[in-house]
Amino acid sequence: MALKTFVKVSSVNNLSDARYCAGMEVNQIGFSLEEGTESYISPEKFSELTEWLSGVEYVGEFENSSTQKIQETINQYNVSFVQINNPEQAKELNSESFSLILSISVKDLPHIDPNLPVVYLLVSGETDEWSEKELDLIFQHKDNYKILLSSGVNESNIEQLLEKTKAAGIALQGGNELRPGYKDYDELADILESLEIDDLA
Numbered sequence: 001m002a003l004k005t006f007v008k009v010s011s012v013n014n015l016s017d018a019r020y021c022a023g024m025e026v027n028q029i030g031f032s033l034e035e036g037t038e039s040y041i042s043p044e045k046f047s048e049l050t051e052w053l054s055g056v057e058y059v060g061e062f063e064n065s066s067t068q069k070i071q072e073t074i075n076q077y078n079v080s081f082v083q084i085n086n087p088e089q090a091k092e093l094n095s096e097s098f099s100l101i102l103s104i105s106v107k108d109l110p111h112i113d114p115n116l117p118v119v120y121l122l123v124s125g126e127t128d129e130w131s132e133k134e135l136d137l138i139f140q141h142k143d144n145y146k147i148l149l150s151s152g153v154n155e156s157n158i159e160q161l162l163e164k165t166k167a168a169g170i171a172l173q174g175g176n177e178l179r180p181g182y183k184d185y186d187e188l189a190d191i192l193e194s195l196e197i198d199d200l201a
Contacts, residue, residue: 002025002196002197003024003025003026003027003192003195003196003197004159004195004196004197005158005162005168005169005170005195006027006146006148006168006169006170007026007027007028007169007170007171007192007195008026008027008028008029008030008059008101008120008148008169008170008171008172009021009026009028009029009172009174009188010030010059010061010083010150010172010173010174011030011031011032011038011039011061011173011174012029012030012031012039012041012049012174013031013032013040013041013174014049014174015048015049015052017174017188018049018050018052018053019052019053020188020189021056021174021192022052022053022054022055022056024192024196025055026056026192027056027057027169028056028057028058028059028081029053029056029057029058029059030058030059030060030061030083030171030174031046031049031058031059031061031077031079032061032062032063033046033060033061033062033073033074033077033079034061034062034063034064034065034073037063039174043076046077050078057080057081058077058079058080058081059079059080059081059082059083059101060073060074060077060079060081060082060083060098061083062082062083062084062085063085067089067092070082070084070089071093074097074098079098080098080099081098081099081100081101081119081120082095082098082099082100082101083100083101083103083122084100084101084102084103085102087102087104087112087113087116090102090116090117090118091116091117094117099119100116100118100119100120101118101119101120101121101122102116102118102120102121102122102145103121103122103124103150104121104122104124105123105124105126106123106124106126106134106137106138107126109123109137109138109141110137110141112141112145114141114144114145116145118145119145119146120145120146120147120148120168121141121144121145121146121147121148122148122150122171123138123147123148123149123150123167124150124151125151125152127152128151128152129152130149130152130161135161138165138167139164139165139166142165142166142168146168146169147165147167148167148168148169148170148171149161149162149169149170149171150170153170153172153191154187154190154191155190155191155193155194156194158170158191158194158195159194170191172188172192173188174188
């Protein structure tokens, strides 16, 4: 089993999400490494979760940390990617030990330097639904970076969005467990199952 497009799942904070995503063969699992955030994962918890997983890349996610704090923190985790939302930090964090993902709003897309040392742009819309203008803007920038759509995606529109924008993939959100070991996968499962490739086809 495989998925039709590249998928990153952000803010994973429990083993149920992590194992489900790995089992569905998503490409990347993101963990919030910024203390004080709702989904923060300590180095110890990160090790506990990832020892059960295989076949996925790990992303360390930051929102408001300074460049120095990110560099200090990342040394405690074994991640392949670091996600930030400040373009200036992309220049400061250029490293051989990890690659970068930059999270931005679609309205900022025209102002992004096309030569940042970034592999993926994680792009969110202004509302829960993409406008034709926004989709066209993403299409215009598809050759500068690999773009991941991080909002306005559901099981019924995903293929159309990817076709219109030529985006490299999507970014979904993990969530909290209802109680230890129990999760409501409805929304996440609907999208991932719609992307499954039938091995018998």
